[in-house]
Amino acid sequence: MLIEMNKLTKTYGTGDQLVHATQNVDLKILEGDFIAVVGPSGSGKTTLLNLLAGLLGPTSGSILHRGKEIQHLSMEERTAHRLANMGFVFQDYQLLPVLTARENVELPLQMRGMPQKEIDEKTAWAMTQVGLGDKFNRYPRQLSGGQQQRVAIARAVAGRPSLILADEPTANLDSKTAQDIIDLFKRLNEEFKLTFVFSTHDPRLISQVKRVLNINDGQLKEGSHP
Amino acid sequence: MSRQRFLLKFSWRNLGRHPLRTVIMALGLAFGTGYIIFALNFSSSASKEIVSEFLAQYFGTHQVVAQGYYPDSDKKKFDANYTLGEDQVKTLPLENYVRRITLPIFLSGPRKTLGTLLTGLSPENELRLSKVSKALSQGRFLAENGHNEILLGEKLARKLGVKLGDEVAIFGQALDGSVANDMFKLVGLMNFGGGDMEENLAFTGLHSARTLAVIPDDRFHQLISFGDFGQPLPPAPADTEVVPWSTILPEIYGSINFIDIFTWIVAVIIVVVISLGMGNTLMITFLEREKEFYSLNVIGARSSWIALSLGIEVIMLGIVGIGAGIIFGNLVTSFFNAVPISLKLFTGGKDIMMGGMAIIPKVRLWHHHQYSWQAPLLVFFFLTLSLIFPIQRIIQRSRRAD
Numbered sequence: 001m002l003i004e005m006n007k008l009t010k011t012y013g014t015g016d017q018l019v020h021a022t023q024n025v026d027l028k029i030l031e032g033d034f035i036a037v038v039g040p041s042g043s044g045k046t047t048l049l050n051l052l053a054g055l056l057g058p059t060s061g062s063i064l065h066r067g068k069e070i071q072h073l074s075m076e077e078r079t080a081h082r083l084a085n086m087g088f089v090f091q092d093y094q095l096l097p098v099l100t101a102r103e104n105v106e107l108p109l110q111m112r113g114m115p116q117k118e119i120d121e122k123t124a125w126a127m128t129q130v131g132l133g134d135k136f137n138r139y140p141r142q143l144s145g146g147q148q149q150r151v152a153i154a155r156a157v158a159g160r161p162s163l164i165l166a167d168e169p170t171a172n173l174d175s176k177t178a179q180d181i182i183d184l185f186k187r188l189n190e191e192f193k194l195t196f197v198f199s200t201h202d203p204r205l206i207s208q209v210k211r212v213l214n215i216n217d218g219q220l221k222e223g224s225h226p
Numbered sequence: 227m228s229r230q231r232f233l234l235k236f237s238w239r240n241l242g243r244h245p246l247r248t249v250i251m252a253l254g255l256a257f258g259t260g261y262i263i264f265a266l267n268f269s270s271s272a273s274k275e276i277v278s279e280f281l282a283q284y285f286g287t288h289q290v291v292a293q294g295y296y297p298d299s300d301k302k303k304f305d306a307n308y309t310l311g312e313d314q315v316k317t318l319p320l321e322n323y324v325r326r327i328t329l330p331i332f333l334s335g336p337r338k339t340l341g342t343l344l345t346g347l348s349p350e351n352e353l354r355l356s357k358v359s360k361a362l363s364q365g366r367f368l369a370e371n372g373h374n375e376i377l378l379g380e381k382l383a384r385k386l387g388v389k390l391g392d393e394v395a396i397f398g399q400a401l402d403g404s405v406a407n408d409m410f411k412l413v414g415l416m417n418f419g420g421g422d423m424e425e426n427l428a429f430t431g432l433h434s435a436r437t438l439a440v441i442p443d444d445r446f447h448q449l450i451s452f453g454d455f456g457q458p459l460p461p462a463p464a465d466t467e468v469v470p471w472s473t474i475l476p477e478i479y480g481s482i483n484f485i486d487i488f489t490w491i492v493a494v495i496i497v498v499v500i501s502l503g504m505g506n507t508l509m510i511t512f513l514e515r516e517k518e519f520y521s522l523n524v525i526g527a528r529s530s531w532i533a534l535s536l537g538i539e540v541i542m543l544g545i546v547g548i549g550a551g552i553i554f555g556n557l558v559t560s561f562f563n564a565v566p567i568s569l570k571l572f573t574g575g576k577d578i579m580m581g582g583m584a585i586i587p588k589v590r591l592w593h594h595h596q597y598s599w600q601a602p603l604l605v606f607f608f609l610t611l612s613l614i615f616p617i618q619r620i621i622q623r624s625r626r627a628d
Contacts, residue, residue: 083526094521098239
C-alpha cells in the first residue's frame with residue numbers, strides 16, 4: 001500500500017463559516033496506480049492533492065505513506081518527505097525561468113544533496129524519457145508550452161518518486177500536445193510503474209486512467225470512466 | 227559541493243531577472259558606500275588637518291612640564307614656580323621640542339596697563355618647528371640674541387597705545403619672589419586673524435624672559451613638541467608630566483570629536499536611508515516571486531533553502547555594489563589627496579577661527595583604511611536586515627499552510 005487515508009477531513013473557517021473541503025475521506029492508493037480525481041470547481045480536488053502532498057495538514061483523520069503517518073510531521077518535515085518521495089506537476093509548469101531545462105530537472109535532485117554524477121544520470125534519463133534529450137540547455141522561454149510541461153514532468157519523475165501528483169496537467173495545452181502528454185504519463189506508468197494521481201477535468205485524461213475518483217462537496221467516491 | 231555551486235548559480239542568475247533593477251540597486255550601494263567612505267575620510271582628514279595646522283601655530287602636540295606645574299586636572303591654571311631642568315628631559319628627542327617660559331605679567335603702555343601672558347621662546351627653534359612667526363604682520367620676529375625685545379598682538383598693542391619701536395613696561399613677580407620689572411622694545415606685531423590670541427599674548431626671547439623672572443639658564447616651564455600629529459606620547463621622564471593637546475584644549479578636542487561623531491551619525495542615517503530603499507526594492511522583487519517560492523516549496527524546497535538563496539542573492543548584490551563603492555570611495559579619496567580641498571569653500575571665503583587663531587587649511591584627504599571595512603560592514607548589515615521581512619513571509623506562508 002502506497003497511500004492510505006483514513007477518515008480524512010479538512011475544514012476551513014470557524015463557527016458558521018465552516019467549510020468542509022474534504023469529509024471523512026477513506027482512500028487507498030496502490031503502487032503503480034494511475035488515478036484521476038474528478039469533480040467540479042470547488043469540490044475539493046486541489047485540497048485532496050494538497051493533503052496527499054503534505055502541503056496541507058488534515059483537521060482530523062490520518063494519512064499514511066507506505067505505512068508512515070505524515071499528518072503529524074512539521075511543515076519542514078513534510079517538505080523533506082515530499083522531496084524524497086513525491087513529484088509534482090503544475091498546470092502552468094512552474095519552471096524557473098533563470099534555469100535551463102536540464103537545471104530545472106536537476107533542481108529537486110540538488111536539493112536532495114545527491115552526488116553530481118547520479119544527478120547527471122537521473123537528469124539525462126528523465127529528459128530522454130520525456131523526449132527532450134536534445135534540449136538540455138534551452139531556457140523555458142525558448143520552449144513551447146508542451147515542451148515546458150515535458151520538462152516539468154521530467155523534473156517530477158527524475159528522482160523516481162513513489163508518487164507523482166499532477167494538478168490539471170493538460171489544462172494549458174492544445175489538444176494534440178495534451179494527448180502527447182497523456183501518452184507520456186501513461187508510458188511512464190506502464191514502463192516504470194510510477195504512481196500518478198491527477199486532478200483534472202480533461203475527459204481525454206480521465207478516459208485513460210486506471211481509476212477515477214469522484215469528489216463532490218468534499219465527499220470522495222470511487223467512480224468509473226465516462 | 228555541487229549543491230552549493232548550484233545554489234550560487236541559481237542566486238546569481240536570479241539577479242539577472244531584472245537587469246536594470248539590479249544595476250540601479252548595485253549603483254545605489256556603490257554610490258552610498260563610496261560616499262560614506264569619502265565623507266568619513268574627509269571628516270577625519272579635515273579634523274586632523276585643522277587640528278595639526280592649529281597646533282603647529284603655537285600649542286604643539288604635547289607638552290612636558292614639571293609635576294605640579296598644572297595644579298588642577300583641567301590644566302586651566304599653572305604654577306610658574308615649577309620649572310624643568312635640562313638634565314630632566316635629556317632622554318627626549320629634543321630636536322622636536324621648543325622650550326618656553328610662560329609668565330603672567332602686567333604690561334604698561336601710554337594708554338593702558340593690562341594683565342597678559344608673556345611667553346619666552348627661542349626664536350631659532352620656533353622658526354624651525356612652530357608656525358608662530360607666520361602670525362607676524364608688521365616689524366620683524368625676535369632675534370635669537372635680542373635683548374628685551376617683545377612682540378605683541380595687534381589688538382593688544384592698540385589697547386596699550388604702542389606702535390613699532392615703542393617701549394612697554396613689564397612688571398610682575400620673579401620666581402625668587404622679587405618684583406620683576408623692565409622695559410621691552412616692540413619689534414613686531416602679530417595678527418592671529420583677529421582672535422583672542424591677539425589680546426592676550428606677548429612674546430619675548432627665552433633669555434630675556436629668564437632674566438626678567440630670575441630663572442636659571444638651564445631651566446624653563448614647558449617643553450613643547452612639534453612632532454607628527456597623532457604620534458604616541460613619549461614616556462614622562464622622572465618628576466615630569468606629559469600633557470597631550472587634547473587635555474590642554476579639551477573644548478577643541480571635544481569639538482573635533484563631535485564633528486567626527488556627527489559624521490558617523492550622518493553616515494549611519496545615509497546607510498539606513500539607502501537600506502530602506504534597497505529593502506523596499508528587494509521586497510518588491512521577492513514579493514513578485516512569491517508564487518515561485520510556493521512552487522519551489524511544493525517540489526521540495528525547504529523555507530531555509532529558499533531563504534538561503536535569497537540571502538545569497540543579497541550577498542552577491544552587496545559584494546558587487548559595495549565592492550564597487552569601496553573602489554569608488556577610495557578613488558575619490560585619492561583624487562582629493564592629490565588635489566586638496568580648500569576649507570574656504572565651506573566658509574564663504576572666511577578663515578576658520580580656532581582657539582583664538584585663524585586657520586586656513588587645505589584639506590588633503592588621507593586614506594583611513596578602517597573606513598574601507600567599517601562603512602561596507604555597516605551597509606552590509608543594514609542590507610541584510612532588508613531580508614528579514616521577505617524571509618519572515620516565506621516562513622509564515624509555509625506555516626500558514628496548516
